[in-house]
Amino acid sequence: MKLRFMKSTPGQIMMGVALTSFIVLGIRNSNSSQMSLLPGLAKTETISTLPIPTPEYKYNNINMAFYDAEEGLIKQGAVLSEIFSSLGIGISTLHKLLEAGQDVFEVRSLRAGKKYKLLTEKTSQEPAYFIYEQDAINYYIFDLKDMSGIEKGQNPVDTVHRAFAGLIQSSLWNAFSDYEIESRQIPVLTSKMEDAMAWSVDFHHVQPGDQFKLIYDEYFVEGESVGIGEMKAAYFQTSGKDYYAFKYNNGTYDGYFSADGRPMKKAFLKAPVKFSRISSRYNLNRFHPILKRTKAHLGTDYAAPYNTEILATADGVIERIGRTRGNGNFIKIKHDKTYSTQYLHMNKFASNMKKGVHVKQGEVIGYVGSTGLATGPHVCYRFWKNGKQVDPLRQNLPEPEPMDPAMMPEFNLAKEALQKQLEAIDVEVPAQT
Template structure:
């Protein structure tokens, strides 16, 4: 199923179908009739991007670096001024400067000797494409593809690594990341044990026969150290969240970590040998090693009280969450757009990107945490949870919980456990 969502001056692939079926006039009422015998003789048209394309030469190619719309269309008998006119006419629909190198374009050209382009189709992502018309009326349309949601299940037993165990069980890194996010405060995934297991009910997103991503995790049971941890996705009408079997929110007032990190390279300590200053001193922060450019998230709602640069911290942002807690994020490669003093931020919002500015030997985030004006180790603080399932929604939550609990319990019977060996 294709749905046109934005149109400029022209539409659509349906117009092309008119060349296959011609209405005829008969009788005094001049009603339109299509002879059944003609319809039976007509072959099914070949469809591409929802358009009948039998009367065109189809050329697929990859956009080269620094190639623009005029460059792409020039070999197909389209002058630069026409390409420029098309770009101007449709700039509110699609800015042709967004044509990206290494992306595919498809040209539908005439079958005569001129090989003149009639349509150009560009796919910016798997869920939509842009159709440019180069016929008598220049125009463009953005067409959304139908995205199907398929419910899936997965079960696995861990020998060493969650990431590889998930992959061996049929999952992928995106699902692993979502699972870790669900239990960010309940489970330390760097301390999972041999024999731990996971059962997950989740969504996959599909366009036609191509999987394009992971949707929501709907329910999880993660057995860790002999203890089962449960999570159930539930929408109370004012934003969704994950809750345990008692209806308590799994989300805390603060995220457990401000980024997806490779490792903790240095913990909060009163005595550490500084790698740049070459002397022993207190390290009142937690260093997270991660590649340059990794997004950094604010761990909780709050207001930016500082955003700037100095010699020691490099690029940094400081957020006041309430009268008790304040956090700071150092050595960023750059501060996210819009982050300045007075900006309100929400938990999980990107405030900057990992770098090595200031006194840093390599890319990492130094994360600092204050409680009542005193710097402390964030791992030593018991954070308050978010609100539980509201009383008026408890019956609905219990129904969903029971449904998913039964399905989770049966997964080890449907999918035999595997001995999954790997490393992080």
């Protein structure tokens, strides 16, 4: 279910342009009453005139009515010199533009699949502008007429504030699909929910009947959705417990906070992989599927497709990195004097990973695989406390410090406004297909 709260338009609003119509007056002689022409005034006839093109301003006020547009897509491996050559524009022109616009446009930012346009003057058929559309909002204008350089611009963007509520029947991802959210928006919304609440809610253990709500921005250009913006607030109810996350930025604090003003970001992420499922838990008496005997499983397995990103669950330093027969490719991170974590069966390591490297919470350290003694793609996540391997899902980790009490009144005002909006959203059962 989607609700529109309000619509704001920070983009440019084009002003109407008045067109002047010229009327040619036909003067004729009349049989009944002769008309005397004023001295020097010649007899004229009514003639038809060509209509003046209706202005259509785009790309930093270029009047598109005066240009023909040729569109194309950047092909894999293409470079600007090849594109300009195919359009009949000399390489010297490109070099001059790149030199003049070197502080604006980075040649290596060209991406396959992106759109470009060549604007040609309708009267002279001379190339006037080359436009590279970096995305639906941002673009670069290469001035082929004056050779003055490269200009960066943005399309006017409408921001629509959205509210959504859902009932989980299997997973958070599937819940968005159950309510017919656009497929391209599902991974973005799911990721934003996890980014805000992953330290408090274990999205790998959601249950049928769990509820969630969120308030977020959606961006539109010329009436078409071009992306999801910031998530303002989120709510999740599971096992009878309510969780809230409110986005707040006052210059001193910036992030998601709980209803009592504590940062949602905690020392450790709940899991090292997004969009995965637990395939095997910490178990001291597990029957090993390959060794065919009982062997303690001192980790938690998260099943995910090959090459899914594996994330460091907390800040730390890589203590060990390598490969063994059982572990396959693995990394062990020391977080402080108390805690360490280990990640097994990687397909490969992320670039620049080596012993002694500092990593940040959420940083990609490797990719899911099945190296070592593994029956399928997963990451075995191991957790050490004071040198002993423990079940990470049963640890009571320290809570972050709350917000400065002096700043709580301002936070509470912002929080209460968002909380009222969340409470106003009804949770409906998704239609059965």
